Amino acid sequence: MGKTLYEKVYDAHVVMQKEGELPLLYIDRHIIHEVTSPQAFAGLRAAGRKLRRPDLMIATMDHDISTQRPTLEACMPLAKKQVTTLIENCREFGVKLFGLGDARQGIVHIIGPQEGFTLPGTTLVCGDSHTATHGAFGALAFGIGTSEVEHVMATQTLKQQRLKTMRIRCDGRLGKGLSAKDLILAIAGRLTTAGGTGYAVEFAGEAVKALTMEGRMTLSNMAIEMGAKVGMVAPDEVTFEYLKGRPYAPKGKDWDEAVAYWRTLASDPDAKFDAEVVLDASKLEPQVTWGTNPGQETAITGKVPVLESFENVVARESAENALKYIELEPGAPMTSAKIDTVFIGSCTNGRIEDFRAAAEILKGRKVAPGVRALAVPGSAQVREMAEAEGIAQIFRDAGFEWRLPGCSMCLAMNDDRAEPGSRVASTSNRNFVGRQGRGSRTHLMSPASAAASAVAGRIADPRDYL
Ligand SMILES: CC(C)[C@H](C(=O)O)[C@@H](O)C(=O)O
Numbered sequence: 001m002g003k004t005l006y007e008k009v010y011d012a013h014v015v016m017q018k019e020g021e022l023p024l025l026y027i028d029r030h031i032i033h034e035v036t037s038p039q040a041f042a043g044l045r046a047a048g049r050k051l052r053r054p055d056l057m058i059a060t061m062d063h064d065i066s067t068q069r070p071t072l073e074a075c076m077p078l079a080k081k082q083v084t085t086l087i088e089n090c091r092e093f094g095v096k097l098f099g100l101g102d103a104r105q106g107i108v109h110i111i112g113p114q115e116g117f118t119l120p121g122t123t124l125v126c127g128d129s130h131t132a133t134h135g136a137f138g139a140l141a142f143g144i145g146t147s148e149v150e151h152v153m154a155t156q157t158l159k160q161q162r163l164k165t166m167r168i169r170c171d172g173r174l175g176k177g178l179s180a181k182d183l184i185l186a187i188a189g190r191l192t193t194a195g196g197t198g199y200a201v202e203f204a205g206e207a208v209k210a211l212t213m214e215g216r217m218t219l220s221n222m223a224i225e226m227g228a229k230v231g232m233v234a235p236d237e238v239t240f241e242y243l244k245g246r247p248y249a250p251k252g253k254d255w256d257e258a259v260a261y262w263r264t265l266a267s268d269p270d271a272k273f274d275a276e277v278v279l280d281a282s283k284l285e286p287q288v289t290w291g292t293n294p295g296q297e298t299a300i301t302g303k304v305p306v307l308e309s310f311e312n313v314v315a316r317e318s319a320e321n322a323l324k325y326i327e328l329e330p331g332a333p334m335t336s337a338k339i340d341t342v343f344i345g346s347c348t349n350g351r352i353e354d355f356r357a358a359a360e361i362l363k364g365r366k367v368a369p370g371v372r373a374l375a376v377p378g379s380a381q382v383r384e385m386a387e388a389e390g391i392a393q394i395f396r397d398a399g400f401e402w403r404l405p406g407c408s409m410c411l412a413m414n415d416d417r418a419e420p421g422s423r424v425a426s427t428s429n430r431n432f433v434g435r436q437g438r439g440s441r442t443h444l445m446s447p448a449s450a451a452a453s454a455v456a457g458r459i460a461d462p463r464d465y466l
């Protein structure tokens with residue numbers, strides 16, 4: 001019987017399998033950031049160990065740095081300590097760091113691919129749940145805890161259970177004004193936050209094939225929001241085209257050999273998945289969340305759900321709690337919700353294509369009065385490209401704050417927080433209670449929808465602005 005993409009990459013990395021123990025995998029790539037690496041380095045130091053392969057690691061700072069000024073002074077006290085610690089650790093242990101003000105710095109899941117550090121067929125880990133993002137390249141990529149970070153640092157291996165496999169096939173093509181974010185929100189709605197638990201997901205089908213690497217990363221990024229640690233896409237010409245010539249990508253003869261190998265990674269036609277989900281992308285409308293988890297979502301043209309529509313008691317209770325927090329009237333059109341804050345950025349939607357899509361709507365328009373709007377590029381390189389293309393100016397002219405790269409308002413861990421009681425149109429991936437600031441309420445949506453909402457001052461359908 002044939003193998004799935006996941007099984008091929010997993011099997012190729014098993015270095016030891018003992019009776020009654022989880023298989024031990026070789027780890028090809030390790031990315032670290034300031035929040036989940038300090039204890040791991042401290043552990044190594046205490047044990048008198050060195051890094052096994054510092055050359056297979058890169059580091060960045062993104063979570064708690066300020067995106068207003070690229071200096072340590074601009075960071076909050078805890079951030080200052082974490083960032084300083086990262087700088088010292090990288091110096092002492094010999095890890096390549098893309099630090100504050102570096103032309104290659106950015107959010108961990110944006111710079112890995114951008115550097116060509118993320119490659120098909122590799123195992124890639126990071127102490128961060130959205131590491132699934134790198135699966136868009138056909139890498140077996142997943143988030144790990146800090147003790148596992150230390151284990152990988154010391155041994156370049158990790159015990160990892162073999163997951164069940166799920167294929168999510170997206171037929172048809174996305175309509176005008178829609179993007180990968182609408183697709184993944186619709187998938188999250190279908191699967192709910194637990195639907196992917198225990199599975200390595202593979203995104204497949206015509207709609208996925210038609211996506212750029214940026215779009216595929218948006219899909220894989222949110223696999224974790226459905227409970228799946230892994231969200232892969234089979235590498236193809238789009239993948240190779242994206243990677244070619246990037247700093248860490250193989251060169252010359254190595255490149256040709258690598259591509260030949262990468263071509264063999266796609267799931268075999270007779271491979272069997274443990275679960276299969278099929279979705280028609282051509283029927284989708286832009287999507288938006290109404291609740292406090294990414295699965296609580298609907299079409300932007302839809303309505304806030306009425307509680308009677310939930311047959312499942314747990315889902316109904318969860319919806320009831322969510323609606324209480326989010327303060328939306330059941331049955332009201334989603335587009336009636338007034339917003340006062342807009343955040344375009346994050347590892348889900350902080351890439352150049354995202355800013356292009358938003359700029360298309362913002363061009364010649366203004367952010368509605370009273371709305372605070374932030375545009376935060378996912379990396380210095382994205383920022384630079386947006387400046388060169390004139391996109392940054394469109395954002396500024398529209399009334400957006402055009403920031404430096406970082407996680408920013410995706411999570412309330414730095415100096416960008418949504419006010420208590422505010423309602424945020426956000427392109428990030430999590431809408432949990434208080435995620436963007438205590439008492440703030442988040443509506444997840446695409447960059448185009450966030451731009452349209454910024455202009456309208458309420459949740460808006462981007463297709464009305466194209
Ligand atoms: C801080 C970090 C550990 C966390 C994660 O693991 O995802 C963060 O990136 C997030 O998005 O909540």
Ligand code: SF4
Nearest residue numbers: 130346347407410411
């Ligand atoms: S942008 Fe948000 S989701 Fe992504 S790594 Fe940063 S905090 Fe986590």
